[in-house]
Amino acid sequence: MKVEWLANIRDVAQKAGVSVATVSRYLNNKGYISEEAKRVISAAVEELNYRPSLVARSLNTKQAMFIGLIVPDIVNPFFPELARAIEDVALEYDYTVVLCNSDEKIEKEIHYLNTLQQKYVAGFIVAASHAETSHYTDLNVPIVAIDRRIHPSIPLVATDNREGARIGTEHLLANGCRKILCMKGPSGLGPADDRLMGFMDAVEGKDIEIEVVESPFQFDASESIARTILQQQSIDGIFASSDVSAAGAMKAAYSLGISVPDQLQIVGYDGTMLAGQLTPSLTTVAQDLYQIGALASRMLIKLIEGQELEESEIQIQAELIIRGTTRSGA
Numbered sequence: 001m002k003v004e005w006l007a008n009i010r011d012v013a014q015k016a017g018v019s020v021a022t023v024s025r026y027l028n029n030k031g032y033i034s035e036e037a038k039r040v041i042s043a044a045v046e047e048l049n050y051r052p053s054l055v056a057r058s059l060n061t062k063q064a065m066f067i068g069l070i071v072p073d074i075v076n077p078f079f080p081e082l083a084r085a086i087e088d089v090a091l092e093y094d095y096t097v098v099l100c101n102s103d104e105k106i107e108k109e110i111h112y113l114n115t116l117q118q119k120y121v122a123g124f125i126v127a128a129s130h131a132e133t134s135h136y137t138d139l140n141v142p143i144v145a146i147d148r149r150i151h152p153s154i155p156l157v158a159t160d161n162r163e164g165a166r167i168g169t170e171h172l173l174a175n176g177c178r179k180i181l182c183m184k185g186p187s188g189l190g191p192a193d194d195r196l197m198g199f200m201d202a203v204e205g206k207d208i209e210i211e212v213v214e215s216p217f218q219f220d221a222s223e224s225i226a227r228t229i230l231q232q233q234s235i236d237g238i239f240a241s242s243d244v245s246a247a248g249a250m251k252a253a254y255s256l257g258i259s260v261p262d263q264l265q266i267v268g269y270d271g272t273m274l275a276g277q278l279t280p281s282l283t284t285v286a287q288d289l290y291q292i293g294a295l296a297s298r299m300l301i302k303l304i305e306g307q308e309l310e311e312s313e314i315q316i317q318a319e320l321i322i323r324g325t326t327r328s329g330a
Contacts, residue, residue, distance in 0.1 A: 007048035015044035019305050021065060021122060024094070031094035067097050067300060068116040070109060072128035074101040076217055076244055077272040078289065079127060082146060085293025086125055093301050095122065102128040110135055117141060123300045126150060142303035146296045148190050155303070155312045157296045159287040161191045164318030165198025168267040168285040169239050171320055175265055175327050177237030178208045181229055183215040183222060183249065185241035195241045195269060211235070215245050222248030230256055236264060243268040243275045246282055250325065266325040271318075280324025287318055 009027070013020045018037055025031040026041045033041075044050070067090055071079040087097045098121070100112040109128050113135055116124070123142040133151045136143055145156045172180055182199045185192025196212070203210050211233065215225045222240070226249035229235065240246035246268030250260060258264050260280060268275055271286020295314055302309060322328055 007050040011048055012041065012044045012050050015048060016040040021304055024065060028094065031092060065095050066119070066121045067095050068100060068112065068121045068124045069097050070100045070102055070112050070124065070126045070128050072102050072104045073217065076242070077274045078242070078270050081272060081289040082127065082293040085290040086297045089294045089297035090301070095301065104128065113139065122304045125296050125300055142300055144296045144300040144303070146292055155299050155309060157292050157299065157314045158191070159292070159316050159318050161194035162198040162201070164269065164285040165195035165239070165241070166202045167318065167320050168269060169199045169202035171283070171322070171326060172237040172239060172265055172267055173202065173206060173208070177265055179233070179235055180208060180210050180237040180239060181235045182210065182212045183225065183238065183240040183245045184212055185214070185245070186216055187214055192241050199239055217242040217244050219244050219248045223252045227252035227256065230258060238264065238266045240266065240268050243270045243272045243282060243284055246284070247274060247278055250278060250282070261325050261327050265327060271321060275321070275323070283323045283326040284321055285318045286321045288316055291316060
């Protein structure tokens with residue numbers, strides 16, 4: 001008995017010269033597909049006499065249409081806001097985002113990379129990069145980095161953190177601050193190191209006193225660090241490398257009876273929704289979080305679809321938003 005050969009979705013993709021994901025979108029009538037892609041897929045389907053079963057279509061869709069998003073700390077509002085933009089754009093193209101929280105732990109990061117790759121994930125967007133570079137460069141799926149550089153070969157979407165920190169610090173100086181504390185973020189973390197450089201750019205050559213302290217992007221730890229320093233020194237300005245750290249400093253000041261902004265002015269960094277919900281509302285150097293996430297998602301989908309990127313690194317300018325924690329925003 002002769003067994004009839006049945007074409008599958010990968011055969012159609014190969015025949016048409018497009019990705020499996022593009023064929024899946026065509027078959028499910030979801031997401032954008034160019035007219036040329038529709039034409040070549042339709043011709044391939046007809047030539048191969050392809051007839052997808054519901055079960056086969058489901059299995060192939062699961063394998064081809066997932067994007068892994070690895071973030072270091074889901075509690076920090078910076079990352080959920082990024083994730084929302086990534087998911088919004090991915091859904092437009094019929095991709096599903098799988099959110100993985102590494103908790104800044106290398107072993108969890110590697111676990112997610114290995115596990116999702118085994119599940120035929122289409123690609124990764126990564127905001128946590130504690131693992132060795134080889135863990136990423138050795139993957140055989142597309143990767144886009146956000147916020148933190150992984151390797152020159154991996155596309156990146158990030159804010160100009162150095163320039164943003166300089167602008168935020170100069171705002172404190174312009175408001176008369178002469179003894180400024182910089183809560184610089186974890187050492188060795190690219191964005192935090194860049195923001196420290198921006199802070200130092202702003203204060204270089206100025207007749208002021210500065211204090212630099214390492215502080216994690218966590219509320220409780222930042223509050224404790226800020227309280228200790230405020231008890232020991234007469235600080236009149238704080239530049240915090242994240243809105244979460246700034247919020248911790250605000251609570252420390254409140255607990256010590258220090259008035260913000262009359263006695264102490266504070267500038268945060270990130271521009272999360274948290275900044276506008278505090279009392280007083282937080283002056284912050286705002287990143288365009290939605291734009292960062294949306295751009296990263298579109299870049300990754302282009303790579304998955306086999307398209308070339310016009311540019312492999314996109315740097316976005318930050319914007320100072322003046323609110324109630326500095327005098328000119330009161």
